[in-house]
Amino acid sequence: MLDIKLVREKPGFVRQRLATRGAGDEAKIDELLKLDEKRRKILAEVEALKAQRNKVSKEIGALMGQKKAAEAEAKKAETKDLGDKISALDKQAVEVEAKRDALMLQLPNLPHESVKIGKTAEDNPVIRTHGEKINFAFKPKSHVELCESLKLVDFARGAKLSGSGFLLYTNWGARLERALIQFLLDLHITEHGYTEVSPPFVVGPQCLEGVGQFPKFKDQYYGVAEGDDKEKLGKLYLIPTAETPVANIHREEILAENELPKFYCAYTPCFRGEAGAAGVGTRGMIRVHQFDKVELIKIVKPETGYDELEKMVANAEKILQLLGLHYRVLLLCTGDMGFGSAKTYDIEVWAPGQGSYLEVSSCSSCEDFQSRRMNLRFKSERGENKFPHILNGSGTALARLFVALIETHQQADGSVKIPTPLQPYLKTDKISI
DSSP states (O other): OOOHHHHHHOHHHHHHHHHTTTSSGGGGHHHHHHHHHHHHHHHHHHHHHHHHHHHHHHHHHHHHHTTOHHHHHHHHHHHHHHHHHHHHHHHHHHHHHHHHHHHHHHSOOOOOTTSOOOSSGGGOOEEEEESOOOOOSSOOOOHHHHHHHTTOBOHHHHHHHHOTTOOOBOTHHHHHHHHHHHHHHHHHHHTSOOEEOOOOSEEOHHHHHHTTOTTTTGGGSOEEOBTTBGGGTTSEEEOSSTHHHHHTTTTTOEEEGGGOOEEEEEEEEEEOGGGGSTTTOOSSSSSOSEEEEEEEEEEEOGGGHHHHHHHHHHHHHHHHHHTTOOEEEEEOOTTTSOTTOSEEEEEEEEETTTTEEEEEEEEEEOTTHHHHHTTOEEEOTTSOEEOOEEEEEEEEETTHHHHHHHHHSBOTTSOEEOOGGGHHHHTOSEEOO
């Protein structure tokens, strides 16, 4: 969440940065400030009443020492009255604070000053491209045609098992998916300095709130119930990305400064309810309810945050370079950024069978937005508790990487050539009929 101190001291700046997102969130600042001011006034009144009660309590002792019992009893009645007022105000302060914090949780992060002001994806500038679009001497097939001819994915039986938006990888398709996951993990661990973790695939709502996915996007995720016990529904959720559990690993902790930076990578399946919205439940692998992803997480000191973001993007790019894929890197504009992000780069790979670019990685700096929500801090050498910056990135996501790979490396005879880095995992240089 945002720093309430920043909102108090620079409300105009906060409104201006929120306005660049184009969602109207800047209109909530007045109400937030009213609630915050009301809470502070109540707390000040409580402190004044407590001071008065302490004063009266001392007077009671003096009166008792002077054998003035009647006057002492009157003072005791006064302290009780003061206590009742304090309790009522404490309750009121808690209620106002809850309203203020609930409103804070609805506010997105402030875009970094380097982010272009824009409204939609059409306004996202291309930062760089790598390679060229492949030109085939034959008519290229789509990934659906390749998956069916090479028996890589059984779309019909996947839908029979779980409905539209779910995939059944088969034979070489399952092996290729597994090889890609292993390749991604190995590269990030051995060459990029990440520590592998394997987190739970279900988490409590506090983790989704911590990374900014709750409460705004609560309707997009899968709640888990134990059997038919509806009362337990909502206590656990299937993860939409490994970012959810991994970024929360150190929630509610105070790390030592010398423990930073922390770099984590994790493979998990990801579950997205919104993938089945109207128009996206079509046949193929572009938008699905369940997909695999290797996620990158960095927890760093604020002064290194944006340098580490550039390195994270380079880590994700390396995957595509080694696999011989053409891609481009975009900087998301203010209107297209995620809720918790201050700055985001998207990496889009070219899929020739689709004739379009597909997003396979999104790398973001959330600055201290997430660490505040999860109360993760680090103690500086001066003994100050500070909020670290948290970065997340796809390193990378499947099944779109799978789509781009088989469409790019398809051959005239209907086979798919396997890029050299994957050959040790698959123990073949091509997949054929």
